[in-house]
Amino acid sequence: MELYQQANARGIDTFLVKGRTEAERLACMARKYELPLEIDVTVSRCPKCNTRIKPIAKDTVAERVEKATFTFYNEFWECPNCGQIYWRGAHWKRITGTLEEAKKILHGTD
Numbered sequence: 001m002e003l004y005q006q007a008n009a010r011g012i013d014t015f016l017v018k019g020r021t022e023a024e025r026l027a028c029m030a031r032k033y034e035l036p037l038e039i040d041v042t043v044s045r046c047p048k049c050n051t052r053i054k055p056i057a058k059d060t061v062a063e064r065v066e067k068a069t070f071t072f073y074n075e076f077w078e079c080p081n082c083g084q085i086y087w088r089g090a091h092w093k094r095i096t097g098t099l100e101e102a103k104k105i106l107h108g109t110d
């Protein structure tokens with residue numbers, strides 16, 4: 001808050017993100033910057049090395065992920081740079097859950 005006021009006083013372009021929850025803050029930012037509240041895997045990047053990830057065939061990851069993961073998921077992505085494999089696991093579900101919540105706040109349908 002103090003930093004926001006100091007920057008404002010100096011004429012720096014600022015935006016104070018308000019909200020009690022992660023979803024409220026996301027909705028606040030989406031409104032201001034017209035952000036899409038979606039995960040677009042076609043433009044997703046590897047969190048480890050920032051390379052754009054690519055979809056890969058399920059049968060090519062059989063030896064590279066846990067057996068349970070292989071059984072449970074059908075879609076996989078690979079980072080062509082560092083070789084990291086990605087799938088829509090618990091982390092992905094948590095993120096999309098938060099995005100859905102933010103969308104409800106944004107569109108006032110809650």
Ligand SMILES: [Zn+2]
Nearest residue numbers: 046049079082
């Ligand atoms: Zn990578």
